[in-house]
Amino acid sequence: MTAKAFPPAIFQSFSEKADPKNVAPRLATLRAELTRAGLDAFLIPRADAHRGESVPAGEARLAYMTGFTGSAGLAIVGRDKAGLFIDSRYTLQAPAQTDTTLVNVLEVGQGSITDEVVNYVPAGGTIGFDPWLHTPGEIRDLAERLGDRVTLVPSANLVDAIWTDRPGAPVSQIEFLGHNRAGKTAQDKIADLQASLVADKADAAVLTLPESICWLLNIRGRDVPNTPFVLGFAIIPRDGQPTLFLDAAKITDDVTRNLEGVANVAASSTLPQALAALGQDGKAVLIDPASAPLAIAATLESAGATLVQKRDPVLLPKSRKNDAELAGMREAHRLDGIALAKFLAWFDENAPTGTLTEIGIVTALEAFRREEESIVDVSFDTIAGAGPNGAIVHYRVTTNTDRTLKPGEIMLLDSGAQYLSGTTDITRTMSTGSSTAEQRDRFTRVLKGMIAISTAKFPKGTSGAQIDVLARQFLWQAGLSYSHGTGHGVGAFLGVHEGPTGISPRYTLPLEAGSVLSNEPGYYKAGEYGIRIENLITIHDSATTPGFLEFETLTLAPIDTRLIDRALLTEDERNWLNAYHQRVWTEIGAAVAGDVKTWLQQATAAI
Template identity: 50%
Template sequence: MFQIFDDIADPAHGTERAKRLREELKRRGLDGFLVPRADEHQGEYVPANAERLRWLTGFSGSAGMAIVLLDKAAIFVDGRYTLQVRDQVDVAIFEPKHLIEEPPVRWIEQNLVRDAKLGYDPWLHTVDAVARLKAAAEKAGATLVAVEDNPLDAVWTDRPDAPSAPVEPYPLEFAGELAADKIKRLANSLMNDDVSAVVLTMPDSIAWVFNIRGSDVPHTPLPLSFAILYEDGCADLFIDERKVGPEARAYLKPIAAIRPRGKLAAALDDLGQRKATVLVDPATCASAIHDRLVEAGAEVRRGADPCELPKACKNDAEISGTRAAHLRDGRALTKFLAWVGVEAPKGGVDEIAAAKKLEAFRAETNELRDLSFDTISGAGANGAIVHYRVTTATNQPLQRGELFLVDSGGQYLDGTTDVTRTIAIAEASPEQRDRFTRVLKGHIAIATARFPAGTSGAQLDAFARMALWKAGLDYDHGTGHGVGSYLSVHEGPQRISKMGSVPLKPGMIVSNEPGYYKTDAYGIRIENLLVVTPAAMIDGGERPMLGFETLTLAPIDLNCVERSLLTQEEADWLNAYHARVREALVSGLDEATIAWLKDATRAI
C-alpha cells in the first residue's frame, strides 16, 4: 500500500556507500562496476533485496543504471526522472545523465581507459544489454567482466532477505482459460517451430501461464520464479518451495513439476547435454541463463517470450473483469475527487493526506488487494515531476490557484486500474486551461482513433501530441503502455509511443495519457485505460477497422477546460463520456457525492 521512503531517498548516503563499493572493486581487481535497477527477472518492480541502485545512490525510480569507476561515477535515467534524480542523488558523486540522449554505452566508450576491467552481474543484465555493453567496452580498449557474485552485495551489510510470499491459484472465473490449456497451446507452438523447450524468466509470464499469483514485489501480484516449458507439454517451475503451500501444491501438481529454485542451473545443463533447441528472449532473459545454456551445449534460439502476446490479448473473462474493476475503482476515485473539490480549497490538505485518502476510498470497496503502483500525488511544481513520489521532505499543500496531479491505480482480483486526473484547486489560470485543453484534445484524438489491423502504437502517438505541437509544446514520455489483468500495470509488448512498433490487436489494454509539464510550475496529465476492439464499418470504407473502448470511469475537471479550443466533435465526445460516467457511477454514491458528480459531468 502507500508508503514513504524517506530513509532511502537520501543523497547523504552516496559518498560513504560509493567508497565502500570502490574498496571492494579494488580488492577484486576491477576498475568499475555496473549497477542496474534490476533483479534476475528484469521486471519493473523488484523486491527489497534487489534495490541495489536505490541503496547505492538514493534514486527510487523504476528504471536506471549507475556506473561506478574508481575515480568517477554516473547515473543514467530517462526523461521521467530528470528532475527527481537531482533531488534524490548526490550529484557530486553520481553525475546525472539522460538514459536515451547520453546512454551508458557512450559513457563507457568515453570514460573507460584501455585495459580496464568493468564488472557486471550477468543475472542483472539481459542478453541484448550485455552485447551492447561488451561492444562499448571493447571500443574503449577495455574488457567487460562477468562476476560470480555481486560486489555490491558484499558491502550491503543490512541487505534484506529474499521474499517468500505464498503462491495463490488464480481463479478460472477471472483467468478465463485453464493453465493446462495455455501450456498445451504454447507446447504446440514450440513443436511447430522445432523448439524443444523455452525458458521463461519473466514472473508475469509465469503467473499468466500457470494461473498463479503472489506478492513478492510491491504492487504487482507476482511469484518470483523461473520455468521451463517443453514441447511435449511438460513444465518445470523453479521456485522457493517455502512459497508453495498445500493448496498451491495440489493445484500445481497436475500441470508442473515443482523444483527448488537452485536446481535451475542443473536443468539448463541437462538441456545442453541433450543438445536441445532452447528458446530464450534476449530482451528479457538474464545473460547468466543464456550463457549457461551455450556453455552446456544447447542450441539457443533467440525469440520473443511466447507468453507475451497471448497474455496481452485479453480474453472475454479478463475484459469483463477489468470492466468491473474500473466501475468499482471509478466510484472510489469519484468520491476522492468530490472530497478534494470541497476540502482542498479550504486549506489543510497536502499531498500525503490526499494519497492516503484516495487509498482509503479504494479500501472501502473491500475488494482492493494492493495499489497498482506508488501513488503520484503532486501539487503545484511537484506535478511537473513526471514520476514524482512524495516524501515528508517534499510534501506540499494543495493550494488555491494551483493544479494537483494524481496518478494512481488499484489491484483487484478481476483487474488492474491506472488513472490520472489533474485538478484545479478552486480555479485555473488562462495558461493552465490552455495547456490542459491541448492535452485533452490529444487524449480525445487517441480515444476516437480508428485504424486498420497492423497499425502500431508509434503510428498513433502523434495524434496525442498534435495540439501541443501546434503551440510549440511536447512531453517526454510515451502516450500509452500496456496493462495486465491483475498483473503488472506496465505490460508489453503493446504501447503507444514513438518507439511502439508492435501492432495493436483486439483485447489489448493500453493507457491513453498525454501530458504537459512546466518545470517549477505545474504538471498536467489525463489518463484513461482503453481496450482495443473491432470498430463498426465506416460508411464507404474498404477495410475493417479497429478502435478503442474507454474502460476508465471518472470525471475530467471541467474547470480546466477552455471550451473555445475544442471542436464541436471534441466537446461532443467529452459530453458523451461524462454522461456515461454519470450514469455508470451514480448508483452506490451518497447524495452529496451524486450532487458533485452531476455538476462535474455537466454538458459544456
Template identity: 45%
Template sequence: MTAAPALAPAAHDARLAALRAELAARGLDGFLVPLTDEHMSEYIPDCAQRLRWLTGFEGSAGSVVVLADRAAIFVDGRYTIQVMDQVSGDLFERVFLADQSPTEWFALASGAGVALGYDPRLHTPAQVEPWADAVAAKGGTLRAEADNPVDAVWTDRPARPQQPVTVHPERFAGRSPADKRGDIGAVLAARGADTLVLTMLDSVAWAFNIRGGDVVHNPVTLAYALIDADGRARLFIDDAKLDDAVRGHLGDQVSLSAYDDFYPALAALNGRRVLVDPASSPQAVVAALDTAGAQVVRASEPVQALKAIKNPVERDGARAAHLRDGVAMTRFLHWLTETAPAGGLDEVSVADRLAALRAEGEGLRGLSFDTISGAGPNGAMCHYRVTAETNRPLQPGELYLVDSGGQYDDGTTDITRTIAVSAPDATQRGHYTLVLKGYIALATTRFPRGTTGHQLDAIARRPLWQAGLDYDHGTGHGVGSYLNVHEGPQRIAKQANGVALEPGMIVSNEPGYYREGAYGIRLENLELVTEVADGPGEIDLLGFETLTLAPYDRRLIDAAALTADERAWVDAYHARVRAALSPHLPADTAAWLAEQTAPLD
C-alpha cells in the same frame, strides 16, 4: 504513503567507496549497476534495489556506471527533476539519456585497457552486446561476475521475500493453466523448440494462474519456469510459499523445484532446443545453456504476446473493476474539490484518502503502484513519489496531479486526473485543454490492423506540438489482468516498437504537459483495443473502448478551444460516466457528478 528519509550524501559516499574497494580487489576498473532484478523486472523487491542503495535514487528506471575515479547515473525524461533532487552531483554525474547514452559516456570517461564487470543475471544478451563493443573499442575486457560486488559490500541487504502464493481462479483468469500451456506448446512447436525458459515474473504468474506478493503492488512471486512443447512444466520456487491448495492447483504436469535450482537445471538441457528471448532473459541463462550444449532458439517470449490479448472473461473483468474503481475515484474527486479550497490538505493525506476509498470497494487486493500525488511544482515530476520531506500542501491557485490505480481480483486499473485546487487561471486552462485534445485525438482514432503503438504516438502529441510543447514519457503502456500495471509487449511511444495493437489488448492513453517549478498536467484512461464493426471503406479497422470511468475537472476545460467533435466526445463520455456510476454513489456525490458531467457550455 511516505518513504524512508533520504540518506545524507556522506552515506552514499561511503557506499561508493566500499564498492570501488571491492572492485579493485577483484581486479576490476568499473562495474555496471542496472535498476532491475534477476528477472529483468521494472518493479523489484527490496533485496534487488542495488541502484537505490548505492545512489539514493528512487525512480523505477535508470542505470549507473561506476569507474575508479568517476561514476554516472543515467535516467530518461521522466526523472530529470527527481534525479537532481535525490542523487548527489558530487558523487555521480547525472546524465539524461536524451543527451548521452551510457556507452557514449563510458567511451569518454574510461581509459585504455579497462576491465569492466557486470552481473550476467541483471543484463540481457541484447544489453550486453553494445557494452562488449564499447569495451573492445578501448582495448579492454568485459567480465561477467559470478557474484555481484554490490552484494558483497551491502552488509544489511534484505532477504529474498517469501510471501505466500495464491491461486488465480479460472472464473477470473478465463482459461486453465493446462489450456494456456497448450497454446505455449503450439508456439514452441511452430518455432522448432522443445522447451521454453520463462524468467519474467508476470509470465510465470499468467502461465500457471498463480499470484503472489513478493513485489510491492505487483501480484507476482519470485520464480522461474521451464515449459515443454507437450505442456509439461517445471516450476522453480521457494517451497515455503506453497500450500496444499496451490500444489493441487498446479497438478501432476507441473514438477516443483527450489528457486535456487534453476540455473543448475539448465545444465541438464544438453541437446534440447531451448527458446530464450534475448530481449528479456538474463545473459546468464544463455551462457548456461551454451555451456550445457543446448541449442538456443533466440525468439520473442511467447507468453508476453499471449497474455497481452485478454480473453472475454478478462475483458469483462476489466470493465467490472473499472466500474468499482470509478466509484471510488469519483467519491474522491467530489471530496477533494469541496475540501481542498479550505486548505489543510497535503499530498500524503490526500493520497491516503484515495487509498481508503478504494479499500471500501469489492475485490481490492491493493494499489497497483505507489500513488503519484503531486501538488504544484511536485506535479511537474512525471513519476514523483511523495516523502515526508517533500510532502507539500495543496494551495489555492495551484494544480494537483494524482496518478493512481488498484489491483482487483478481476482487473488492474491506472488513472490520472489533474484537479484545480481553486479557480484556475487562463494559462492552466489552456495547457489542460491541449492535453485533453491530445487524449481525445488518440481515443477516437481508428486504425488498420497491423498498426503499432509507435505509429499512433504522434496523434496524441499533435495538439501540444502545434503549441510548441511536448512531454518526455510514453503515451501508453500495456496493463495486466490482476497483474503488473506495466506490461508488454505493446506500447504507445516515440520509440520504435514492432508489436501491432490487437483486439483484446489494454493500453493506457496518457498525454501530459509539465512546467518545471509550476505544475504538471496528465490525463490518463485505460483503453481496450476493439474491432470496429461498422467501419467504412475496404479495410478492417480497430479502435478503442475507454474502460476508465471518472469525470474531468470541467473548470480546467476551455470549451471554446475544443472543436465541435471534441466537445461532443467530452459530453458523451461524461454522460456515460454519469449513467454508469450514479446508481452506486451516495446521493450528494451523485448530485455533484451530475453537475460535473453536464454538457459543456
C-alpha cells in the same frame, strides 16, 4: 470530512528512502571490493533477474549504492569516480537523492546501457557485471560499442558482498485463479505455447518474466510491491509438463497440489542443473535476449544447447485479454470509479481551503479505495503533484517534499489500484479555483489529444507508433509537446505497465484486439504546473468497418470541465466528452449517495 479523519496509508510510504550520506562510505567499501576482485569498475543496474518494475528490497542494489530510487537506471563505480545514468523522467529526482559530489548524474536514453561507462575506467581496463542482472542483448550491444577500449567481465555481485544487512528473498502465498477470472485454463495456455515452440523449431523455452509465468500458470503472488507477482523461473518443454522454479520456502503441499497436472515444482537452486541438462541433451532452447539473464544463456550454451533468441512467447498472447479478463477489468474500473467519485467530491470541497497537503491527498484517495474489500494494493506509488510538483512527471511525495496545495493551483494526480478483478491506472488534473488562460489552453489541447486517441478508428496492422501523433498534434500546433509515451500496456491483475504494445514511437508492433492500454497525453511547465489526463482503453473490432479496430474507454471518472477552454473544442469533441460523462453518471451514480451523488451529477453535466 477533513484529511485528519482518514486512517494512515498502508499501501504507500512517504518516508524518504534515500540518504545521500550513505553514498560515500558505501562507495569506499565497494572500491575495496573492486581491488580484491581485480576489477577497475562494476556495473549496478536497477533491474533484478526478473526485469520487474518493482523489485524486492534485497534486489534494490542501485538504491543501496547511490540513494536513487527510480524504476530505471544504471550506475558504474570505478576506482576513483562513479556515474549514475538516468532517463528524462528522473532528471530532478536523481540529483536530489544521491551525493552529487561523488556521483556524476547523466541523462541518457531509455533501453540500453550507455557507452559513457567507458569514461569511468582506464583505457584497457575491466568492467565487472553480474550476469544474472544483465541480458545477452545488453552486454552484446555494449561490447560492440566499446570495442577494445575496455573488457567486460562476468563477476559475482560485488554489491551483495558488501551489503551486510541485505533483506532476504520475499516469500508470499501463491494464489490460484479460477476460470471465472483467468478465462482460460493453464493447460490450454501451455498447449498454445508448446505449439508456438514447434513453429519456432525450439525444444523448450525458458521464461524469466514473472508476468509471463503468472499469466501462463494462472497464479498470482505478493512478492513485490504494487504488482501481484510470484517471482520464479519456468522451463516449458515442447512436450510434457513445464517446471516452475521457486524459492524453496514457497514450495508447500498446497502449491504442489494445486499445480498437479499443470506443472512440476522445483527449487530455484536447481535451475542451473536443469539448464545444463537441456544443453547436454542438445536441445534448442528459446530465450528472450531482451529479458532473460545472460547467466541463463551462458549456462545453456556452455552445456551444448542451441539458443533460439526471440521475444518471450507469452507476451503477445497475454496482452490479448479474453472475455473473462476484460470483464474483470471493467469491474475493477467500476469499483475504482466509485472510489474516485467519493474522493473527487471530497477534494472539491476541501481544496479551496488551502489546508490539503500532497500526503493528505494520497492518504485520502487510498482510504476511499480501501472501502472496497477486493482491493489488494495500489498499482504504483501515487503521483500527487501540487502546483510546480505536477511538472515532475514521476514525482513521489515524501515527508521532505510534501507541499500544501494552494487555492488556484492545478493539482495533478496519477494513481491506480490492484483489485482482485483487475488493474487500474488513471490521471486527473483538477482545478482548485481560478485558472489562467494559458492553463486552460494547455489543458484543452491535452484533452483534445486524449479524445483523438479515444475516437480513433484504424486498420488492423497499425502500430501504436503510427497513432501516437494523434495525441500530440494539438500541442504541436502551439509549438508544444511532452517527453513521455502516450500509452503503455496494462495487465489484467498483473503489471500496470506491460508490453509488447503501447502508444509511443517505440511501440512498433501492430495493435491487437483485447489489449488494454493507457491513453495519457500531457503538458508540463517546469516550476509552475503539470497537466495529464489519462484513461485506460481496450481495443476491439470495429462494429461498422470490417478490417478496422476501435477503442473502448474503461476508466469511469469525471474530467474537470472547469479547466476547459470551450472555444477550442469542436462539436464532435464536445459530444464525445458529454457522452463519456453521461456514461460515468449512468454506471457510477447509483452506487453513491448524498453529497457525493450531487457532486457527481454536477461534475458529469453536459457542456
